Amino acid sequence: MIDLRSDTVxxxxxxxxxxxxxxxxxxxxxxxxxxxxxxxxxxxAVLGKEAALYVPSGHxxxxxxxxxxxxxxxxxxxxxxxxxxxxxxxxTSVLARVLPRLHDSESGxxxxxxxxxxxRGVDDVHRARPRLICLENTFSGLVVPPAEQERIAAFAHDxxxxxxxxxxxxxxxxxxxxxxxxxxxxxxDTVSVCFSKGLGAPVGSALVGDAAAIAAGRRAxxxxxxxxxxxxxxxxxxxxxxxxxxxRLAEDHERARRLAERISLTPPLGxxxxxxxxxxxxxxxxxxxxxxxxxxxGVGCVPMGEDRIRLVVHLDLSDADVDAAAERIAKxxxxx
Numbered sequence: 001m002i003d004l005r006s007d008t009v010x011x012x013x014x015x016x017x018x019x020x021x022x023x024x025x026x027x028x029x030x031x032x033x034x035x036x037x038x039x040x041x042x043x044x045a046v047l048g049k050e051a052a053l054y055v056p057s058g059h060x061x062x063x064x065x066x067x068x069x070x071x072x073x074x075x076x077x078x079x080x081x082x083x084x085x086x087x088x089x090x091x092t093s094v095l096a097r098v099l100p101r102l103h104d105s106e107s108g109x110x111x112x113x114x115x116x117x118x119x120r121g122v123d124d125v126h127r128a129r130p131r132l133i134c135l136e137n138t139f140s141g142l143v144v145p146p147a148e149q150e151r152i153a154a155f156a157h158d159x160x161x162x163x164x165x166x167x168x169x170x171x172x173x174x175x176x177x178x179x180x181x182x183x184x185x186x187x188x189d190t191v192s193v194c195f196s197k198g199l200g201a202p203v204g205s206a207l208v209g210d211a212a213a214i215a216a217g218r219r220a221x222x223x224x225x226x227x228x229x230x231x232x233x234x235x236x237x238x239x240x241x242x243x244x245x246x247x248r249l250a251e252d253h254e255r256a257r258r259l260a261e262r263i264s265l266t267p268p269l270g271x272x273x274x275x276x277x278x279x280x281x282x283x284x285x286x287x288x289x290x291x292x293x294x295x296x297x298g299v300g301c302v303p304m305g306e307d308r309i310r311l312v313v314h315l316d317l318s319d320a321d322v323d324a325a326a327e328r329i330a331k332x333x334x335x336x
Contacts, residue, residue, distance in 0.1 A: 002325045003300040007169075007252075007276060007314035010200045016240045023236035028054075028228050035232030039239045043206045046242070047191055048182030051214035053221060054235055058083070058168045058205040060226050061192035063091045065164040065207055066132060068216040069190065072097040074131035077118065080104050082136045083166055095224075099128045108139030109148055115155050122159070130159070136166040137184060140310075141274025143173045146183055153187030163187060168194040168205070172275040175249040189213065198249050198276060199241030200315040203234040245315065252276040255322045256313040262326035266333045280309040286336070293332035299325050 003009045012020065026032035036054050044052040055061045062084040066076060076092055078085050080102040085092060092098050101118065103110050110118075110133075122130055133156045137144040153163045165188035167173070167181075174181045185191045190209035195201035207217050221227060228234075256273040263271035263280055269290075270281040280301075282290050287303040294301050294309070302310045313322070 001298050001300055002317070002321050002328070004278075004311040004313065004317075004325060005300045005302050007197045007200075007312045009300075010315045012202050012237055013200065013315070015244070016200065016237050019240040020233050020236045023232040025230040025232035028231045029222070033230065033232045033235070035239065036228075036235045039235045039242070040206065042239065042242060043193065044208050046181050047185040047193065047208045048180075049185065049191065049208040050211045052206045052208040053214050053217045054204055054206050054228075054231065054238070055221055055226050056204060056228070058166070058192055058194045059088050059091070060221065060224060061205040061207040062134075062164070062166055063088060063095055064217045064220045064224070065190040065192060065209075065213075066092050066098065066134070067096045067220050068213055069162050069164065070096050070098050070131045073099065073128055075099050075101050075128045076132045076134060077101045077103070077110065077130065078134040079108055079110075079136065079139070081140070082108075082134055083168065084134050084136075084164075098131070101130075107144075107148075108137075108142055109135055109144055109152060112151070112155075115152070119155075119159060130161055132162050132164055134164050134166065135188070136168075137173050138169045138176075138275055138277075140279070140304075141169075141172075141277030143176050143275065146177070146179060146186065149184070150187045157187075162189040164189065165191045167191050169197055169275065171198050171246050172249050172253070175246065176253060176275050190217075195238035195241050198252065198314065199238070199245045201234070201237040201241040204238045206238075248315070249276065252313045252315070252317075255317065255319065256311075259311065259313065259322050259326055262323075263329055266326075266330045268336075269329075269333055276313045278311040278313070279304070280311060282307055282309060290332065290336060293336055294329055297328040297332045299328050299332070 260273035
């Protein structure tokens with residue numbers, strides 16, 4: 001099986017496994033795990049923030065960010081398909097008890113006109129008070145331009161709001177744009193980054209921000225059951241990925257472009273690459289059927305709605321795998 005369901009399916013490389021096996025560890029709940037501390041300090045520095053918190057998942061990182069930066073009943077603005085509202089079991093409503101206000105822009109981020117419209121009437125006593133804007137970069141593989149993110153952050157801060165950036169694949173965005181991760185984190189009050197997607201680590205994400213937000217986040221992590229003991233064993237994998245697997249993401253992007261080009265030559269499919277993702281457009285209502293056919297030919301994928309399939313290129317794939325995937329997809333499409 002050529003598994004293109006997600007970049008979360010990767011296995012640790014031999015070098016990463018050695019780093020994990022040899023990790024210096026301690027009790028992280030007591031703040032005594034040196035490898036976790038090293039990961040947190042290095043992640044904060046890479047993103048240009050004061051502090052970082054290692055957590056088991058991006059889901060937890062996002063939810064902690066909302067929890068510590070809002071009060072019950074306040075508005076959180078987000079895209080309707082953003083992970084924080086669409087893929088985390090309604091956690092923002094369950095844990096932080098906030099009111100999501102959702103947009104549907106093609107770009108993944110709200111334009112100036114929408115923001116101005118949503119900001120009208122904020123002093124009306126009938127309305128929930130806006131507090132947090134959530135952005136995502138990349139958004140289904142689509143890179144958010146730094147200028148747009150900074151524009152939104154400036155709008156938010158001028159109105160006493162905060163910004164959380166779900167940067168699960170921020171590393172991909174930075175490589176695609178040739179920018180530093182710190183440049184892409186600029187303007188966001190908190191940022192979540194993932195080590196178990198493009199960087200190939202087996203466990204973990206980090207929440208970064210100022211010292212006060214991260215101190216509050218550490219308490220929230222414990223509240224949610226996310227306190228870990230000798231976590232340096234898994235943190236070492238994340239640290240290895242951060243130090244060794246960021247630049248190589250360019251290889252994933254190039255392979256995604258090649259695979260999309262091959263698929264686009266396969267009727268009745270259309271495909272486009274976005275960083276390490278390929279979005280495959282199918283005939284109306286046939287995404288699940290075609291995804292099943294792909295799987296029978298040995299290509300794992302994920303349907304996204306009724307007319308689209310997602311493929312994700314990652315660390316464990318070679319050029320030969322990409323070529324084989326293209327051939328198997330063509331065979332499946334011919335049989336449809």
